Amino acid sequence: MGAIFFDLDGTLADTSEDIFLSLNKTLRKFHIKEIDFDVVLSYVGDGVRPLIQKTLRQLGAEEKEEEILKDFISEYRKNISRKTYIYKGNIELIFKLRRKNHKVILTTNKSHKLTVSLLSSLHIVQIFDGIVGGDSFDVKKPEAQLLEKIEQNLKISRPTLVIGDGINDLIFAEKTNSVFLFAKWGFLPQKVKKFIEENKISIEVIEAENPEDAVKKLESIGWL
Template identity: 30%
Template sequence: MELLIFDLDGTLIDSVPDLTEAINKTFNELGIDNVTEDEVRNYLGNGARTLIERALKNKNDQNLLQEALKIFKNHYKNSVCVKTSLYPGVKETLEKLPNKKAIVTNKPYEFVGEILKTLGIDGHFEMCIGGESLPEKKPSPLPLLYVCEKMGFEPENSVMIGDSKNDIIAAKKAGIKSIAVNYGYNYGEDVKIFEPDIIIDEFTKLAEVV
């Protein structure tokens, strides 16, 4: 495959510790019970708004949701990459792969650049799309097709690498092959249920299959 499109959280990085801390700082301000890292792992995948909505345990209060989201983003931007880490073998494998690379994440774009730079992998990606960059986010195929078009690659010559059903479903809809890592978040579900083309259990194995 000529173009490799990567998810971020749960695929390249484990961001749960920093996200959990930002959520709990937010909830402390609002007088809401804290959440655990295990809970946050199951809440991730559909962007910041849905993350906070799930963490609020479906209180169904839109005013509270808006306030919590605003406070959360402020806390998170101030500690976006303190405890966040690369999964084993990510940096070394990215360096080995000669393919063109892009990131399509549902994480707000405003947080992506600092994370990539702090972890020393920003130079590997020619394009990054965040959850609020386009009118639709994964599992819509739009972000993947947009990247293919802008970078000059046909979908059939591209592959999506991610940890969740959002990545696999978006790839299928876009006519793009999918490689799933089984160590990520995916709401506690087994990625094989969604029938990716390939499943790997270590990021280093990506170099063997692309």
Template identity: 30%
Template sequence: MTTDLRRVRAIAFDLDGTLIDSAPDIQHALNAALKKAGLERFDLDLVRSWIGDGPDMLIGRALAHIGLEEADHELRVRLRRWFDVATLAAPLSLGSVYPGIVALVEALRGRLPMVVVTNKPTPLARAVLEAAGLLGFVEAVHGGDMPAQRKPAPDLLLAAAQRLGLHAPELLMVGDSPLDLRAAQAAHCPAALAAWGYGAHAVDASLVSWRLHAPDELLALLSADQKITQD
């Protein structure tokens, strides 16, 4: 498949697993909430496999794993509140920005507008971005504050394009999961796979316009200003 990057006028980045390796912090927040409820805690590899759908789905997966898929609404609300408190208290004390991301956004600043489109709720996403030193690089943060907005729905990408005054095909989605790329497909945005992220192994090749093995590859593609053939 051949796609022309010259149409791109802005970039939408996913957050967890794309800009930031936040799994250790998400694990900490989840386990802190579960501990307060007297429930089992989980190791990092398992929690990492649950990331991508936002904290409510994360909590739901944890509950299902211990046979509490029918847990009542009150417990889910308490766990979510404790998860948020733990996240806001230490947004990025254990995780880190992926190597090459800071250099990428520094190079793109002033060249192309950047936004973050994430299933993490906006207040939590902004706190993580601020702790990472990345918030000042982006024009806006579009978080999954309501279930219907969350990727793979196109809503967040369409809202980002509209806010930037662009048509959706002018907004490049960069993400690491099937949810990111399916949302891009639904919104008619081009998509680049962050192959260093959590969910890249599960992405169908048909959804990928470009496969990035490191952040600097995106800058190289944009700088080439030519048609790129998918590998």
């Protein structure tokens, strides 16, 4: 029995279009140039404020950060699951992990409130043993101290497995000496692949093309 840290954006679900549309709606309100989809995608993963900061820096409109942040959160909350969908096979993957008595913790840098709102809208809050947002503690991914906070609060046990599509997930796995399941079905697989090639990674990395492939790979190494 171990603990699985399951990422949200780009791993559990494709949230990209709702984030993109909400962000550009906010930018239009403030008469700021809209931003391209691929650029927004590259900014997802650190949380809402970094998303806004990177966007405004790119567009040269940093002076209105607080107003834009507030408006974006409002817009996104209203449209949080309009086009978002869970990747096929993820629900089965999570249930298989839980049937093996692993604790599955949804771990994201999205705020806890927005995360719960999204999971509630998708009717999947109850399938997780815990939900950790970017503001749940005073640290977030990829900091190793996050694992300590989760261990203290959710009583998890080792070994640990991180399932994610981003560099933050990989670094978090390495800092916590966890197995990393690279969700290649996510937002920017080529970015993570390049990071792996250019850096000395000391942990076990398992690549999965989709959630169904993840099941097979985890069965082959004894996690399922």
